[in-house]
Amino acid sequence: MTTISVIGCGYLGAVHAAAMASLGHEVIGVDLDQRRIDMLSASKAPFFEPGLEDLLHDAQALGSLKFSTDLSEISAASVHFLCVGTPQRKGELGADMTFVDAAFSSVLQHATAGDLIVGKSTVPVGTASRLAELAGSADGVLVAWNPEFLREGHAVEDTLSPDRLVYGVPDGAAGEQATTRLDEVYADILRRDTTRLVTDYATAELVKTAANSFLATKISFINAMAELCEASGADVTQLADAIGMDDRIGRKFLNAGLGFGGGCLPKDIRAFMARAGELGADQAVAFLREIDAINMRRRIRMVDLVREVCGGSLIGKRVTVLGAAFKPNSDDVRDSPALSVAAQLSLQGADVVVTDPEAIDNARSRFPELNYVADTIDALRGADAVLLATEWTEYRELSPDQLKSVVGVPAILDGRNVLDPGLWRAAGWTYRALGRR
Numbered sequence: 239m240t241t242i243s244v245i246g247c248g249y250l251g252a253v254h255a256a257a258m259a260s261l262g263h264e265v266i267g268v269d270l271d272q273r274r275i276d277m278l279s280a281s282k283a284p285f286f287e288p289g290l291e292d293l294l295h296d297a298q299a300l301g302s303l304k305f306s307t308d309l310s311e312i313s314a315a316s317v318h319f320l321c322v323g324t325p326q327r328k329g330e331l332g333a334d335m336t337f338v339d340a341a342f343s344s345v346l347q348h349a350t351a352g353d354l355i356v357g358k359s360t361v362p363v364g365t366a367s368r369l370a371e372l373a374g375s376a377d378g379v380l381v382a383w384n385p386e387f388l389r390e391g392h393a394v395e396d397t398l399s400p401d402r403l404v405y406g407v408p409d410g411a412a413g414e415q416a417t418t419r420l421d422e423v424y425a426d427i428l429r430r431d432t433t434r435l436v437t438d439y440a441t442a443e444l445v446k447t448a449a450n451s452f453l454a455t456k457i458s459f460i461n462a463m464a465e466l467c468e469a470s471g472a473d474v475t476q477l478a479d480a481i482g483m484d485d486r487i488g489r490k491f492l493n494a495g496l497g498f499g500g501g502c503l504p505k506d507i508r509a510f511m512a513r514a515g516e517l518g519a520d521q522a523v524a525f526l527r528e529i530d531a532i533n534m535r536r537r538i539r540m541v542d543l544v545r546e547v548c549g550g551s552l553i554g555k556r557v558t559v560l561g562a563a564f565k566p567n568s569d570d571v572r573d574s575p576a577l578s579v580a581a582q583l584s585l586q587g588a589d590v591v592v593t594d595p596e597a598i599d600n601a602r603s604r605f606p607e608l609n610y611v612a613d614t615i616d617a618l619r620g621a622d623a624v625l626l627a628t629e630w631t632e633y634r635e636l637s638p639d640q641l642k643s644v645v646g647v648p649a650i651l652d653g654r655n656v657l658d659p660g661l662w663r664a665a666g667w668t669y670r671a672l673g674r675r
């Protein structure tokens with residue numbers, strides 16, 4: 239059993255804290271946000287994440303998990319996980335490192351000799367060695383970087399059963415000590431034959447940014463193919479199925495549509511470009527600019543398509559947007575393609591109604607000017623066009639026959655290529671999608 243602190247209890251940290259407690263450790267989670275801490279202390283997840291509340295409840299019933307806004311409480315811990323945000327800096331591509339730097343300094347103040355500080359936040363390569371240098375002046379504090387690969391909506395299973403664990407550690411005895419401590423923390427996971435890769439700081443940091451860049455590239459690749467499918471009359475879903483059957487390519491992350499959003503892929507590829515520039519290696523990842531551009535074009539193209547379906551003008555047309563979260567099974571609306579399209583449609587004169595099973599509150603605080611309706615059927619009433627923007631199961635299962643009498647005009651835009659066009663057309667709907675006939 240290790241006594242652990244987790245600094246920053248957002249999408250990453252809250253799950254990490256609860257998961258570490260479920261592995262038998264004593265955990266204190268710390269955040270500056272009092273509301274978040276109050277909810278977590280009451281075993282309530284401050285955001286929608288399947289399985290998190292059960293984990294919080296079980297660990298708190300055993301007394302092995304506590305939350306606080308008081309950073310001094312971490313002094314009881316010997317391993318400290320940094321899970322604070324690294325958002326995009328306003329008006330720039332690079333990551334805002336102020337939260338990581340501030341959290342690291344605070345931890346240093348409360349850490350004692352022999353403690354291990356483990357970075358989990360996604361950071362520009364070079365951060366860990368910079369912070370380790372700062373720690374060098376503190377007596378015997380070790381630094382490791384252990385990037386996180388969890389997906390929102392699957393965060394609990396991804397944390398407890400990761401594809402791999404990556405440790406970035408310093409050379410020599412300090413590295414061995416850090417590795418041993420991390421092995422103790424993850425003992426239960428390692429016992430299940432999980433691969434662990436021990437490497438230097440820079441490689442560990444780059445593994446994370448490279449992985450997210452690859453995922454973003456895969457999505458933009460298929461979306462570029464969708465543009466070509468649209469130009470040539472081909473079908474991008476069949477194309478993805480066919481190329482995905484090649485094991486070397488694989489079908490995952492080849493779903494064309496509105497593209498990627500969220501608090502990670504967009505900001506991570508931009509931070510990667512910024513950092514590569516600082517290192518004089520901007521050419522190496524110049525292609526990411528195009529990946530980003532392809533991604534953003536999908537949103538613009540969807541606005542055009544909705545306008546087309548509405549007869550050339552959006553003014554006064556009622557458009558129902560199904561989904562606000564950046565992906566299903568999440569209430570996260572950071573850089574959500576659904577909301578970005580909804581906001582554009584509204585700016586261009588449409589009367590936009592947005593619905594989502596979990597993300598309405600978050601969406602309203604970001605885009606208060608849009609109309610939100612909780613009930614799907616109520617949201618669809620009188621619509622001149624319906625846009626499926628986030629593929630929640632309940633939207634995928636909507637019946638075109640039943641909905642026909644609810645909407646004003648039966649026109650559906652499938653922003654995630656998840657509906658059966660034949661079924662909707664047979665029920666008398668106009669069906670349109672990006673890169674699909």
Ligand SMILES: NC(=O)C1=CN([C@@H]2O[C@H](COP(=O)(O)OP(=O)(O)OC[C@H]3O[C@@H](n4cnc5c(N)ncnc54)[C@H](O)[C@@H]3O)[C@@H](O)[C@H]2O)C=CC1
Binds near residue numbers: 248270388502
């Ligand atoms: N959201 C995700 O699925 C994943 C996120 N990451 C990375 O993890 C990091 C955190 O991301 P999220 O959890 O999504 O961000 P978030 O914004 O949900 O959570 C960050 C939390 O840190 C707190 N915080 C900031 N400064 C603090 C300080 N000095 N002391 C204590 N708490 C502080 C904030 O109040 C907030 O609750 C980012 O670097 C992100 O790229 C990595 C893998 C998955």
Ligand SMILES: O=C(O)[C@H]1O[C@H](OP(=O)(O)OP(=O)(O)OC[C@H]2O[C@@H](n3ccc(=O)[nH]c3=O)[C@H](O)[C@@H]2O)[C@H](O)[C@@H](O)[C@@H]1O
Binds near residue numbers: 386494503
């Ligand atoms: O660094 C992070 O924070 C995380 O970022 C992503 O996870 P996440 O943002 O939760 O969501 P994804 O499932 O990757 O989806 C990202 C976006 O891509 C879109 N997407 C995904 C797959 C696809 O085929 N097509 C597609 O458009 C989704 O709709 C969503 O908007 C990575 O998948 C995680 O491994 C990583 O840990």
